[in-house]
Amino acid sequence: xxxxxxxxxxxxxxxxxxxxxxxxxxxxxxxxxxxxxxxxxxxxxxxxxxxxxxxxxxxxxxxxxxxxxxxxxxxxxxxxxxxxxxxxxxxxxxxxxxxxxxxxxxxxxxxxxxxxxxxxxxxxxxxxxxxxxxxxxxxxxxxxxxxxxxxxxxxxxxxxxxxxxxxxxxxxxxxxxxxxxxxxxxxxxxxxxxxxxxxxxxxxxxxxxxxxxxxxxxxxxxxxxxxxxxxxxxxxxxxxxxxxxxxxxxxxxxxxxxxxxxx
Amino acid sequence: xxxxxxxxxxxxxxxxxxxxxxxxxxxxxxxxxxxxxxxxxxxxxxxxxxxxxxxxxxxxxxxxxxxxxxxxxxxxxxxxxxxxxxxxxxxxxxxxxxxxxxxxxxxxxxxxxxxxxxxxxxxxxxxxxxxxxxxxxxxxxxxxxxxxxxxxxxxxxxxxxxxxxxxxxxxxxxxxxxxxxxxxxxxxxxxxxxxxxxxxxxxxxxxxxxxxxxxxxxxxxxxxxxxxxxxxxxxxxxxxxxxxxxxxxxxxxxxxxxxxxxxxxxxxxxxxxxxxxxxxxxxxxxxxxxxxxxx
Numbered sequence: 087x088x089x090x091x092x093x094x095x096x097x098x099x100x101x102x103x104x105x106x107x108x109x110x111x112x113x114x115x116x117x118x119x120x121x122x123x124x125x126x127x128x129x130x131x132x133x134x135x136x137x138x139x140x141x142x143x144x145x146x147x148x149x150x151x152x153x154x155x156x157x158x159x160x161x162x163x164x165x166x167x168x169x170x171x172x173x174x175x176x177x178x179x180x181x182x183x184x185x186x187x188x189x190x191x192x193x194x195x196x197x198x199x200x201x202x203x204x205x206x207x208x209x210x211x212x213x214x215x216x217x218x219x220x221x222x223x224x225x226x227x228x229x230x231x232x233x234x235x236x237x238x239x240x241x242x243x244x245x246x247x248x249x250x251x252x253x254x255x256x257x258x259x260x261x262x263x264x265x266x267x268x269x270x271x272x273x274x275x276x277x278x279x280x281x282x283x284x285x286x287x288x289x290x291x292x293x294x295x296x297x298x299x300x301x302x303x304x305x306x307x308x309x310x311x312x313x314x315x316x317x318x319x320x321x322x323x324x325x326x327x328x329x330x331x332x333x334x335x336x337x338x339x340x341x342x343x344x345x346x347x348x349x
Numbered sequence: 350x351x352x353x354x355x356x357x358x359x360x361x362x363x364x365x366x367x368x369x370x371x372x373x374x375x376x377x378x379x380x381x382x383x384x385x386x387x388x389x390x391x392x393x394x395x396x397x398x399x400x401x402x403x404x405x406x407x408x409x410x411x412x413x414x415x416x417x418x419x420x421x422x423x424x425x426x427x428x429x430x431x432x433x434x435x436x437x438x439x440x441x442x443x444x445x446x447x448x449x450x451x452x453x454x455x456x457x458x459x460x461x462x463x464x465x466x467x468x469x470x471x472x473x474x475x476x477x478x479x480x481x482x483x484x485x486x487x488x489x490x491x492x493x494x495x496x497x498x499x500x501x502x503x504x505x506x507x508x509x510x511x512x513x514x515x516x517x518x519x520x521x522x523x524x525x526x527x528x529x530x531x532x533x534x535x536x537x538x539x540x541x542x543x544x545x546x547x548x549x550x551x552x553x554x555x556x557x558x559x560x561x562x563x564x565x566x567x568x569x570x571x572x573x574x575x576x577x578x579x580x581x582x583x584x585x586x587x588x589x590x591x592x593x594x595x596x597x598x599x600x601x602x603x604x605x606x607x608x609x610x611x612x613x614x615x616x617x618x619x620x621x622x623x624x625x626x627x628x629x630x631x632x633x634x635x636x637x638x639x640x641x642x643x644x
Contacts, residue, residue, distance in 0.1 A: 096444070096445035099441050103438070106517070109488060110477035113480040113481035113488065114476070116480070158380055162373070162376070170373065180385070185625065186629050188580075188625060190596045191389075191599065191618045194602075195389050196388045223380065223384070288471045288585075289581045289585075293604070303472045303473060304586055317473075318472075318477055321473040322469055328468075329468065333460075333461055
């Protein structure tokens with residue numbers, strides 16, 4: 087009897103949560119469909135060359151970030167596990183720093199340091215994009231490192247390494263053909279989370295004046311009525327897609343990744 | 350290349366072995382130096398300089414001028430409110446699906462939703478709330494239909510309460526994600542032990558479950574606080590700089606010296622880092638305490 091009465095309250099709380107979650111999405115959908123003729127907001131968006139260009143730009147930046155982040159963290163975490171356990175606290179501390187340094191502060195410092203000699207990166211498009219990638223690598227450090235670290239803990243890297251070495255494998259071969267495949271699950275969830283964050287990121291991209299998806303949407307909201315709703319919904323769909331992939335990858339593991347950044 | 354033979358040699362000369370192993374982490378520290386340490390150091394140094402480049406503490410003094418101090422108070426207040434409200438609601442929601450007798454599939458759905466919502470922020474989130482609770486939003490229209498005009502009674506999505514409602518969208522799902530495993534970790538044995546000694550459900554909660562969960566709950570709320578405090582994009586898009594929020598002011602300072610004092614901008618950035626640093630430290634300490642029960 088008691089349990090049932092409690093359970094109504096819990097249903098109510100759940101209903102509030104569901105409403106909170108879906109109402110803004112529903113409102114956005116509703117608004118995007120108000121444009122006439124039907125689906126004009128979506129058609130216009132897809133036909134806007136800047137829409138696709140910014141999406142592709144952010145996607146490529148996301149892939150580069152993932153590659154750079156993994157290229158940096160996997161060998162480092164592997165090496166620390168194998169040879170340098172005493173470095174672990176320092177590395178862990180460094181990977182936690184992005185939690186302490188908000189993106190707006192990070193980009194503030196990056197712009198000031200890299201807009202002058204000896205490395206005037208912000209003076210060129212390529213340099214700014216490189217800076218953007220490294221800014222995102224920094225944002226990805228905490229969860230990438232944790233994912234890789236958890237993955238390395240779950241395999242016996244010492245035995246694997248010695249087995250590979252006894253057959254004559256070098257470090258590059260060991261990392262690429264032994265360690266990486268064994269970290270697949272951990273690394274893939276980290277990669278998709280990075281992609282989701284990079285696709286929606288606004289602060290760093292906007293201050294570096296990059297033609298990314300976040301700044302595009304923000305600009306669009308300034309002069310269009312319905313299209314921003316359509317693009318917001320698409321952006322939400324992309325986040326959703328990334329999270330579903332992560333859920334599918336992580337279904338049979340315990341390496342859940344919990345938080346992102348870039349609000 | 351450390352072959353077994355070399356390793357044998359190296360262990361005979363321990364000093365050499367240490368220095369060689371550290372070479373492997375040089376790329377990591379190089380990147381960390383270039384893209385974390387160097388930019389932050391630049392801000393630190395700048396925050397101690399006046400416009401003529403002289404060393405000064407004036408910038409930190411200026412943090413207490415009313416306009417700047419207000420911005421910090423405002424940001425901290427918003428972060429605190431959304432952390433507490435989001436934390437409590439997230440906890441109740443997680444409790445509802447785990448122990449509240451709701452069907453199992455709702456729990457999985459909630460976890461997936463929370464993963465999405467906690468990562469859905471910034472520009473599109475601000476826009477979605479404008480479509481919902483803005484002057485032309487559907488909820489606003491619905492309430493008007495009921496005879497309640499929120500905007501006539503002083504509500505605005507562009508105000509403080511509006512911003513808090515928007516932040517809650519990514520705050521409570523993060524709470525759900527982090528607290529759910531902790532609620533799962535409450536062993537049935539603990540409840541059985543308490544009940545076998547005659548404890549009521551209320552006593553079990555107040556004297557067993559809550560004390561165990563409290564470090565996690567508080568720690569996660571602190572994490573939520575930092576989550577909101579560091580957020581820039583959402584607030585910028587929603588308020589376009591009309592509300593005095595620290596990250597938005599710092600953003601304006603990057604694009605053009607709105608404070609008319611670069612050093613003060615750097616000091617504000619440092620203020621943010623200090624607030625974040627304190628909250629993350631407390632979080633880590635509480636987390637460590639919480640882990641005592643997770644074996």
